[in-house]
Amino acid sequence: MTPLNFNLSDALPSLPKSGMPVTIITGFLGSGKTTLLNQILQNKDNLKIAVLVNEFGDINIDEQLLISVESDMIELGNGCICCTINDSFINTVYQVLEREEKIDYLVIETTGLADPFPIIMTFLSTELNFLTRLDAIITVVDAAGFDAKHFDSDAALRQIRYADMVILNKIDLATEDKIDKLKAFIKEIKPGFRILESEYSRVPLPLILDIGLTQTDTYKAEIPEFRRNKSAFNNHLEGDGFSFVSFKSDCPFELEKFEHFLSQQLPSNVFRAKGILWFQESPARHIFQLSGPRYDIQGHDWTTNPKNELVFIGRDLDESLIKQQLNECLVKPNVPHQFSLLNVFSKG
Ligand SMILES: Nc1nc2c(ncn2[C@@H]2O[C@H](COP(=O)(O)OP(=O)(O)OP(=O)(O)O)[C@@H](O)[C@H]2O)c(=O)[nH]1
Secondary structure (H helix, E strand, O other): OOOOOOOHHHHOOOOOOOOEEEEEEEEOOOOOHHHHHHHHHHOOOOOOEEEEEEEOOOOOHHHHHOOOOOOEEEEEEEOOHHHHOOHHHHHHHHHHHOOOOOOOEEEEEOOOOOOHHHHHHHHHHOOHHHHEEEEEEEEEEEOOOOOOOHHHOHHHHHHHHOOOEEEEEOHHHOOHHHHHHHHHHHHHHOOOOEEEEOOOOOOOHHHOOOOOOOOOHHHHOOHHHHHHOHHHHOOHHHHHOEEEEEEEEOOOEOHHHHHHHHHHHOOOOEEEEEEEEOEOOOOOEEEEEEEOOEEEEEEEOOOOOOOEEEEEEEEOOOHHHHHHHHHHHEOOOOOOOOOOOOOOEEEO
Protein backbone atom coordinates (compact mmCIF):
# COMPACT_ATOMS: atom_id res chain seq x y z
CA MET A 1 0.00 0.00 0.00
CA THR A 2 1.27 3.53 -0.77
CA PRO A 3 2.56 5.10 2.44
CA LEU A 4 0.47 7.99 3.65
CA ASN A 5 3.40 10.27 4.30
CA PHE A 6 4.74 10.44 0.74
CA ASN A 7 5.50 13.84 -0.77
CA LEU A 8 2.10 14.99 -1.93
CA SER A 9 3.32 18.00 -3.87
CA ASP A 10 5.42 15.65 -6.03
CA ALA A 11 2.34 13.59 -6.68
CA LEU A 12 0.33 16.61 -7.74
CA PRO A 13 2.71 18.36 -10.14
CA SER A 14 0.01 19.87 -12.27
CA LEU A 15 -1.87 21.96 -9.68
CA PRO A 16 -3.64 24.18 -10.47
CA LYS A 17 -5.09 23.01 -13.82
CA SER A 18 -7.88 25.43 -14.47
CA GLY A 19 -9.41 26.87 -11.36
CA MET A 20 -8.87 25.75 -7.81
CA PRO A 21 -9.53 22.03 -7.40
CA VAL A 22 -12.38 21.22 -5.04
CA THR A 23 -13.09 17.90 -3.35
CA ILE A 24 -16.42 17.41 -1.60
CA ILE A 25 -16.45 14.82 1.19
CA THR A 26 -19.89 13.55 1.93
CA GLY A 27 -21.31 10.44 3.63
CA PHE A 28 -23.91 9.64 6.25
CA LEU A 29 -23.72 10.55 9.96
CA GLY A 30 -20.74 8.96 11.69
CA SER A 31 -19.34 7.29 8.56
CA GLY A 32 -15.83 8.76 8.98
CA LYS A 33 -15.75 12.09 7.08
CA THR A 34 -13.99 14.09 9.81
CA THR A 35 -11.60 11.17 10.26
CA LEU A 36 -10.84 11.37 6.51
CA LEU A 37 -10.34 15.11 6.69
CA ASN A 38 -7.87 14.61 9.52
CA GLN A 39 -6.02 12.02 7.42
CA ILE A 40 -5.80 14.50 4.57
CA LEU A 41 -4.58 17.32 6.82
CA GLN A 42 -2.01 15.10 8.51
CA ASN A 43 -0.56 13.85 5.22
CA LYS A 44 -0.96 16.82 2.92
CA ASP A 45 2.73 17.67 2.97
CA ASN A 46 3.29 21.19 1.58
CA LEU A 47 -0.04 21.48 -0.15
CA LYS A 48 -1.94 24.52 1.12
CA ILE A 49 -5.43 23.24 1.75
CA ALA A 50 -8.44 25.28 2.79
CA VAL A 51 -11.14 23.35 4.57
CA LEU A 52 -14.82 24.23 4.81
CA VAL A 53 -16.64 22.27 7.48
CA ASN A 54 -20.36 22.21 7.84
CA GLU A 55 -22.25 20.72 10.70
CA PHE A 56 -25.82 19.82 11.54
CA GLY A 57 -26.51 21.27 14.96
CA ASP A 58 -25.74 24.58 16.59
CA ILE A 59 -22.48 23.59 18.29
CA ASN A 60 -19.55 22.91 16.01
CA ILE A 61 -17.92 19.84 17.52
CA ASP A 62 -16.08 18.81 14.34
CA GLU A 63 -14.12 22.03 14.31
CA GLN A 64 -12.80 21.09 17.75
CA LEU A 65 -11.96 17.56 16.64
CA LEU A 66 -9.98 18.49 13.55
CA ILE A 67 -6.26 18.42 14.01
CA SER A 68 -4.67 21.77 14.31
CA VAL A 69 -2.69 22.50 11.18
CA GLU A 70 -1.88 25.68 9.40
CA SER A 71 -4.62 25.05 6.85
CA ASP A 72 -7.33 27.65 6.58
CA MET A 73 -10.42 26.27 8.17
CA ILE A 74 -13.74 27.97 7.79
CA GLU A 75 -16.86 26.84 9.53
CA LEU A 76 -19.92 27.09 7.32
CA GLY A 77 -22.44 28.26 9.91
CA ASN A 78 -25.22 26.18 11.39
CA GLY A 79 -27.33 23.73 9.52
CA CYS A 80 -26.92 21.67 6.47
CA ILE A 81 -25.19 23.43 3.52
CA CYS A 82 -27.26 21.74 0.91
CA CYS A 83 -30.38 23.28 2.50
CA THR A 84 -28.91 26.72 2.95
CA ILE A 85 -26.98 27.05 -0.28
CA ASN A 86 -27.01 30.75 -0.80
CA ASP A 87 -24.79 33.74 -1.36
CA SER A 88 -22.99 33.23 1.94
CA PHE A 89 -21.71 29.82 0.81
CA ILE A 90 -20.54 31.29 -2.50
CA ASN A 91 -18.95 34.23 -0.66
CA THR A 92 -17.11 31.84 1.62
CA VAL A 93 -15.61 30.07 -1.40
CA TYR A 94 -14.67 33.51 -2.79
CA GLN A 95 -12.91 34.31 0.49
CA VAL A 96 -10.77 31.22 -0.02
CA LEU A 97 -10.05 32.14 -3.65
CA GLU A 98 -9.07 35.67 -2.70
CA ARG A 99 -6.68 34.74 0.13
CA GLU A 100 -3.45 36.66 -0.08
CA GLU A 101 -1.53 33.49 0.54
CA LYS A 102 -2.42 31.25 -2.37
CA ILE A 103 -4.48 28.20 -1.55
CA ASP A 104 -3.80 25.10 -3.67
CA TYR A 105 -6.83 23.01 -2.85
CA LEU A 106 -10.28 23.32 -1.28
CA VAL A 107 -11.85 20.43 0.64
CA ILE A 108 -15.45 20.68 1.80
CA GLU A 109 -16.90 18.36 4.42
CA THR A 110 -20.68 18.32 4.30
CA THR A 111 -22.98 17.33 7.13
CA GLY A 112 -23.90 13.67 7.35
CA LEU A 113 -27.39 14.55 6.16
CA ALA A 114 -26.45 16.61 3.13
CA ASP A 115 -27.64 15.97 -0.38
CA PRO A 116 -24.56 16.57 -2.57
CA PHE A 117 -26.55 17.48 -5.68
CA PRO A 118 -27.33 21.15 -4.84
CA ILE A 119 -23.73 21.67 -3.74
CA ILE A 120 -22.42 20.27 -7.04
CA MET A 121 -24.91 22.39 -8.96
CA THR A 122 -23.93 25.54 -7.07
CA PHE A 123 -20.36 25.09 -8.24
CA LEU A 124 -21.45 24.46 -11.82
CA SER A 125 -24.24 27.02 -12.17
CA THR A 126 -22.54 30.11 -10.72
CA GLU A 127 -19.36 32.11 -11.38
CA LEU A 128 -17.60 29.47 -9.27
CA ASN A 129 -17.67 27.35 -12.41
CA PHE A 130 -15.01 29.63 -13.94
CA LEU A 131 -12.88 29.87 -10.82
CA THR A 132 -12.93 26.33 -9.43
CA ARG A 133 -12.70 22.80 -10.77
CA LEU A 134 -14.81 20.14 -9.10
CA ASP A 135 -12.34 17.30 -8.78
CA ALA A 136 -14.35 14.58 -7.04
CA ILE A 137 -17.32 13.93 -4.81
CA ILE A 138 -16.14 11.35 -2.30
CA THR A 139 -18.72 9.52 -0.25
CA VAL A 140 -17.64 7.78 2.93
CA VAL A 141 -19.81 4.77 3.75
CA ASP A 142 -19.86 3.02 7.14
CA ALA A 143 -19.33 -0.61 6.12
CA ALA A 144 -20.74 -1.88 9.41
CA GLY A 145 -23.82 0.35 9.69
CA PHE A 146 -24.97 0.86 6.10
CA ASP A 147 -27.39 -1.59 4.53
CA ALA A 148 -29.88 -1.80 1.69
CA LYS A 149 -32.34 0.33 3.72
CA HIS A 150 -29.71 3.11 3.83
CA PHE A 151 -31.01 4.33 7.23
CA ASP A 152 -34.38 5.09 5.59
CA SER A 153 -32.74 8.27 4.39
CA ASP A 154 -32.98 9.69 0.87
CA ALA A 155 -29.89 11.77 1.57
CA ALA A 156 -27.84 8.63 2.32
CA LEU A 157 -28.83 7.17 -1.05
CA ARG A 158 -28.24 10.40 -2.95
CA GLN A 159 -24.79 10.63 -1.37
CA ILE A 160 -23.95 7.42 -3.25
CA ARG A 161 -25.85 8.32 -6.40
CA TYR A 162 -23.94 11.59 -6.83
CA ALA A 163 -20.58 10.30 -5.64
CA ASP A 164 -17.62 9.90 -7.96
CA MET A 165 -16.07 7.35 -5.65
CA VAL A 166 -16.91 5.62 -2.38
CA ILE A 167 -14.64 4.99 0.57
CA LEU A 168 -16.00 1.91 2.29
CA ASN A 169 -14.82 2.71 5.79
CA LYS A 170 -14.90 0.87 9.14
CA ILE A 171 -14.09 -2.44 7.49
CA ASP A 172 -12.63 -3.50 10.84
CA LEU A 173 -16.21 -3.65 12.13
CA ALA A 174 -17.83 -5.41 9.16
CA THR A 175 -17.80 -9.05 8.09
CA GLU A 176 -16.48 -9.98 4.64
CA ASP A 177 -19.95 -11.03 3.66
CA LYS A 178 -21.34 -7.62 4.64
CA ILE A 179 -18.58 -5.85 2.69
CA ASP A 180 -19.31 -7.94 -0.43
CA LYS A 181 -23.05 -7.25 -0.16
CA LEU A 182 -22.46 -3.53 0.24
CA LYS A 183 -20.14 -3.42 -2.74
CA ALA A 184 -22.77 -5.18 -4.84
CA PHE A 185 -25.44 -2.74 -3.59
CA ILE A 186 -23.28 0.29 -4.40
CA LYS A 187 -22.37 -1.08 -7.84
CA GLU A 188 -26.03 -1.62 -8.56
CA ILE A 189 -26.61 2.09 -7.96
CA LYS A 190 -23.51 3.08 -9.93
CA PRO A 191 -22.09 0.34 -12.16
CA GLY A 192 -18.31 0.40 -12.63
CA PHE A 193 -17.90 2.55 -9.59
CA ARG A 194 -14.54 3.11 -7.84
CA ILE A 195 -14.65 1.78 -4.25
CA LEU A 196 -11.77 1.95 -1.77
CA GLU A 197 -11.87 0.02 1.49
CA SER A 198 -10.47 1.64 4.61
CA GLU A 199 -10.04 1.59 8.36
CA TYR A 200 -10.20 4.97 10.03
CA SER A 201 -10.44 6.51 6.53
CA ARG A 202 -6.76 5.73 5.89
CA VAL A 203 -6.38 5.92 2.12
CA PRO A 204 -3.42 7.06 0.03
CA LEU A 205 -3.98 10.69 -0.88
CA PRO A 206 -3.09 10.32 -4.59
CA LEU A 207 -6.13 8.05 -4.88
CA ILE A 208 -8.49 10.73 -3.60
CA LEU A 209 -7.06 14.19 -4.39
CA ASP A 210 -6.61 15.68 -7.86
CA ILE A 211 -8.13 12.65 -9.53
CA GLY A 212 -10.40 14.54 -11.94
CA LEU A 213 -13.37 12.24 -11.51
CA THR A 214 -16.33 14.63 -11.57
CA GLN A 215 -17.92 14.51 -15.02
CA THR A 216 -19.24 18.06 -15.02
CA ASP A 217 -20.69 17.71 -18.54
CA THR A 218 -23.23 15.20 -17.29
CA TYR A 219 -24.78 17.90 -15.07
CA LYS A 220 -24.95 20.70 -17.63
CA ALA A 221 -28.42 19.88 -18.89
CA GLU A 222 -29.76 20.16 -15.33
CA ILE A 223 -28.49 23.68 -14.67
CA PRO A 224 -31.56 25.65 -15.93
CA GLU A 225 -33.93 23.50 -13.88
CA PHE A 226 -31.70 23.83 -10.79
CA ARG A 227 -31.61 27.63 -11.13
CA ARG A 228 -35.41 27.74 -11.37
CA ASN A 229 -36.04 25.32 -8.57
CA LYS A 230 -33.28 25.75 -5.96
CA SER A 231 -35.72 26.11 -3.08
CA ALA A 232 -36.88 22.52 -3.62
CA PHE A 233 -33.75 21.41 -1.77
CA ASN A 234 -34.41 23.50 1.33
CA ASN A 235 -36.48 21.00 3.24
CA HIS A 236 -35.04 17.58 2.55
CA LEU A 237 -34.24 17.05 6.24
CA GLU A 238 -37.91 17.22 7.11
CA GLY A 239 -38.52 14.37 4.69
CA ASP A 240 -35.76 12.36 6.35
CA GLY A 241 -37.15 13.29 9.78
CA PHE A 242 -33.86 14.16 11.50
CA SER A 243 -33.45 16.75 14.22
CA PHE A 244 -30.81 17.57 16.79
CA VAL A 245 -30.59 18.40 20.47
CA SER A 246 -27.59 20.31 21.77
CA PHE A 247 -26.48 20.70 25.35
CA LYS A 248 -23.88 22.97 26.93
CA SER A 249 -22.80 23.43 30.52
CA ASP A 250 -19.94 25.03 32.42
CA CYS A 251 -20.52 22.51 35.20
CA PRO A 252 -19.00 18.98 35.14
CA PHE A 253 -20.97 15.73 34.92
CA GLU A 254 -20.89 13.05 37.59
CA LEU A 255 -19.38 10.07 35.78
CA GLU A 256 -21.69 7.46 37.25
CA LYS A 257 -24.79 9.47 36.39
CA PHE A 258 -23.62 10.04 32.83
CA GLU A 259 -22.89 6.33 32.42
CA HIS A 260 -26.40 5.63 33.69
CA PHE A 261 -27.79 8.11 31.14
CA LEU A 262 -25.91 6.35 28.33
CA SER A 263 -26.83 2.83 29.33
CA GLN A 264 -30.38 3.32 30.64
CA GLN A 265 -31.87 6.53 29.32
CA LEU A 266 -30.41 7.35 25.92
CA PRO A 267 -33.32 6.88 23.52
CA SER A 268 -32.89 4.39 20.70
CA ASN A 269 -33.90 7.06 18.16
CA VAL A 270 -30.59 8.85 18.79
CA PHE A 271 -28.51 7.79 15.82
CA ARG A 272 -25.43 9.92 16.34
CA ALA A 273 -23.97 11.93 19.22
CA LYS A 274 -20.67 13.66 19.76
CA GLY A 275 -19.19 16.13 22.11
CA ILE A 276 -16.62 17.28 24.59
CA LEU A 277 -17.20 16.00 28.12
CA TRP A 278 -16.05 17.20 31.51
CA PHE A 279 -16.34 14.83 34.49
CA GLN A 280 -15.74 15.92 38.04
CA GLU A 281 -13.74 12.70 38.58
CA SER A 282 -11.22 13.48 35.83
CA PRO A 283 -8.84 16.30 34.89
CA ALA A 284 -9.04 15.23 31.21
CA ARG A 285 -11.04 16.60 28.29
CA HIS A 286 -13.07 13.65 27.02
CA ILE A 287 -14.11 13.32 23.41
CA PHE A 288 -17.39 11.46 23.16
CA GLN A 289 -18.42 9.76 19.91
CA LEU A 290 -21.55 7.70 19.43
CA SER A 291 -22.45 6.22 16.08
CA GLY A 292 -25.36 3.78 15.92
CA PRO A 293 -24.93 1.18 18.68
CA ARG A 294 -21.30 2.07 19.45
CA TYR A 295 -19.77 4.78 21.54
CA ASP A 296 -16.39 5.65 22.89
CA ILE A 297 -14.94 8.27 25.18
CA GLN A 298 -11.27 9.20 24.89
CA GLY A 299 -9.29 11.38 27.25
CA HIS A 300 -7.14 14.31 26.05
CA ASP A 301 -5.76 17.51 27.54
CA TRP A 302 -7.87 20.63 27.86
CA THR A 303 -6.84 23.51 25.65
CA THR A 304 -9.76 25.67 26.79
CA ASN A 305 -11.64 26.08 30.04
CA PRO A 306 -13.38 22.80 30.91
CA LYS A 307 -16.99 22.57 29.71
CA ASN A 308 -19.58 20.13 28.46
CA GLU A 309 -20.75 20.43 24.85
CA LEU A 310 -22.86 17.72 23.26
CA VAL A 311 -24.99 17.22 20.20
CA PHE A 312 -27.48 14.38 19.69
CA ILE A 313 -28.89 13.66 16.23
CA GLY A 314 -31.80 11.37 15.58
CA ARG A 315 -35.42 11.08 14.58
CA ASP A 316 -38.30 12.45 16.66
CA LEU A 317 -36.10 13.44 19.57
CA ASP A 318 -37.71 14.59 22.81
CA GLU A 319 -35.54 17.64 23.39
CA SER A 320 -36.82 18.61 26.83
CA LEU A 321 -36.49 15.06 28.18
CA ILE A 322 -32.91 14.65 26.92
CA LYS A 323 -31.93 18.04 28.35
CA GLN A 324 -33.59 17.27 31.68
CA GLN A 325 -31.77 13.92 31.91
CA LEU A 326 -28.44 15.57 31.11
CA ASN A 327 -29.06 18.30 33.67
CA GLU A 328 -29.59 15.57 36.24
CA CYS A 329 -26.11 14.21 35.42
CA LEU A 330 -24.47 17.51 36.37
CA VAL A 331 -22.63 17.85 39.66
CA LYS A 332 -24.76 19.66 42.18
CA PRO A 333 -23.18 23.01 43.09
CA ASN A 334 -22.34 22.11 46.72
CA VAL A 335 -20.32 18.98 45.81
CA PRO A 336 -16.58 19.85 45.58
CA HIS A 337 -14.79 18.68 42.43
CA GLN A 338 -12.66 15.63 43.13
CA PHE A 339 -10.13 14.42 40.63
CA SER A 340 -9.30 10.78 40.40
CA LEU A 341 -8.10 8.66 37.52
CA LEU A 342 -10.84 7.98 35.00
CA ASN A 343 -10.34 5.13 32.58
CA VAL A 344 -11.26 5.71 28.98
CA PHE A 345 -14.33 3.64 28.35
CA SER A 346 -16.24 2.50 25.33
CA LYS A 347 -19.01 0.23 24.19
CA GLY A 348 -19.32 -1.55 20.90
N1 LIG B 1 -13.86 1.19 14.39
C1 LIG B 1 -13.76 2.22 13.53
N2 LIG B 1 -14.17 3.43 13.92
C2 LIG B 1 -14.04 4.45 13.04
C3 LIG B 1 -13.50 4.27 11.75
N3 LIG B 1 -13.52 5.46 11.11
C4 LIG B 1 -14.02 6.37 11.97
N4 LIG B 1 -14.34 5.77 13.14
C5 LIG B 1 -14.95 6.36 14.32
O1 LIG B 1 -16.31 6.67 14.01
C6 LIG B 1 -16.73 7.84 14.72
C7 LIG B 1 -17.31 8.85 13.73
O2 LIG B 1 -16.27 9.28 12.86
P1 LIG B 1 -16.30 10.73 12.19
O3 LIG B 1 -15.11 10.84 11.32
O4 LIG B 1 -16.51 11.76 13.22
O5 LIG B 1 -17.62 10.60 11.32
P2 LIG B 1 -18.36 11.75 10.46
O6 LIG B 1 -18.74 11.12 9.18
O7 LIG B 1 -17.52 12.97 10.38
O8 LIG B 1 -19.63 11.99 11.37
P3 LIG B 1 -20.69 13.22 11.35
O9 LIG B 1 -19.98 14.35 12.01
O10 LIG B 1 -21.84 12.70 12.11
O11 LIG B 1 -21.05 13.51 9.97
C8 LIG B 1 -15.48 8.34 15.46
O12 LIG B 1 -15.53 7.83 16.78
C9 LIG B 1 -14.33 7.70 14.70
O13 LIG B 1 -13.16 7.52 15.48
C10 LIG B 1 -13.09 2.94 11.36
O14 LIG B 1 -12.65 2.67 10.24
N5 LIG B 1 -13.25 1.96 12.30
